[in-house]
Amino acid sequence: MRNIFIFILRYHVLITFIIFEILTFSMLIHSNFYNSSRFLSSSNFFIGKSVNYFNNFQQYFFLKDINEILIEENSSLKNKLNLKLKKNNLNQKTEYIEANVIKNSTSLKRNYITINKGSIHGIEPGMGVCNHKGVVGIIRDISSNFSTIISILNTKSLISTRINNTNHFGELVWNGISREFAQLNSIEKYVDIAIGDSLFTNSYSNIFPEDILIGTINRFSISNEDNFYDIEVNLCVDFSNIYNVYVIKNNLKNEREKLESGTYEK
């Protein structure tokens, strides 16, 4: 017994070092493999509040830019409203919840965005997020007042897309290099694509409604290793400049999930 104490006393620095490293690694691995709630993130109440205070102060410098964006957006919304009225489409499948970005990053490999709306505003994990230009990301964690978003600029993000001209679908991922470009996988070689083709979301998953713009094809090449194109997509959202975003709430989600789970069981 005495020897154990002497041993611990002598190597206490090394032992604490190993314990701390195990602790931090378990945090890291846990966040990599599980989507469970994490108490230390900017959707946490205290951290969210302090980030919000600083952001309020910071936003004064960008008021002019924000105004311009809002005007631009207003006009595009009016146009859409006119189109809607013409089509006389009254079926309200999706709702948009408006939110402000209070924290954002683009320089990391795994970029997350924090917004100032949470579960009390009706946000749930897994909802899609877009802004007036196009797709931003998918909700990951929520607290009562804040939520965090996995942005497209995250090596773990994956979004199902559709090429406008051919209607083929592919998976949009990000390789972590440039904040302007993402990569499109799973488009087979026989598909006829061209530079400048636009990519939209599809409704295969429940996350996004049909036809939200993601970006345009910037460059593509045929890879020698497999049967797919290597496609580089020019993202239409400027991630270093997002303030107002819309969280997309799909009102028919439960109905569809129920139907689909029933189908797959049989």
Add this chain to the structure above:
Amino acid sequence: MKNSLEHILRFISLVLIQIFVLNSIQISGYLYPNIYILFIMLLPAKFPKFLVLCLGLLLGIIIDAFTDSYGTHSSATVLISYLRPKILSLVSIKGGEDLENISMKHLKYERFFTYSGIICFIHHFTLFYLEAFRVSELFESLWRALMSSILTLILIFILELSRSKYIKI
């Protein structure tokens, strides 16, 4: 007493600078300076190693919570807190025991930058490699660590220069 107050103030101000200034201005994917490790570097050499590790963990977890990085910053900071005495013995014969304070003024430029450069590089490399979490990204992580370390060292140089000018120790 005066010294410990200085360290507490440095802890708070470096965390604030890191979170609200450096993490807000996004320069490029390759340049991600982490100035907050200056706190660990400047702790007195005689400070108990156990407490250095605890402070390293605390500091890392605070930064992790604000950047949503879940453990990468804290494991890198704990690592440099552990390696600090060993690196210190590279620049000083008695392992830093003869130094009252660690600063650019006491160590002079050459020794101070060897010390802070090694710590900076180890920290950034661990951080980026853990963040990538993929074996194949070794060389890219090395390159990013090198670029970011250089920027961090420039910032540390500016901070240390202004400190030695206005506060006569």
